Amino acid sequence: MPGTRPGMTKNVIMIEHIDISKCTGCGICDVVCPADVIHMEPASAATTLPGFNATKLLPVIRFREHCITCFSCEIFCPEQIVDVHPSVKNRPRPW
Secondary structure, three states: OOOOOOOOOOOOOOEEEEOHHHOOOOOHHHHHOOOOOEEEEEEEOOOOEOOEOOEEEEEEEOOHHHOOOOOHHHHHOOOOOEEEOOOOOOOOOOO
16 A cells, blocks of 8 residues: 555555745755655746746655655755654654
8 A cells, every 4th residue: 555654554644745835945855855755846936027937946745655754854944844744743853
């Protein structure tokens, strides 16, 4: 079953949400993810100028089922907009 871990019977989604509206597009979440779950993909920029097609890179959860719940994306996001599974109570801290 996709999204399950060995020995688990329920479908568990590990990485839950990225608040794109607050994302600066820095790409740290993509770089620190050891399981290649998050990918930066082009999106239209909110501001447009005549004759200029602005795009910026935003994080997309591409392979949710590969998440190993390391919390790296959540810990290192400078905007604190990544939410790994909300039911996990003992989240690791960066320091």
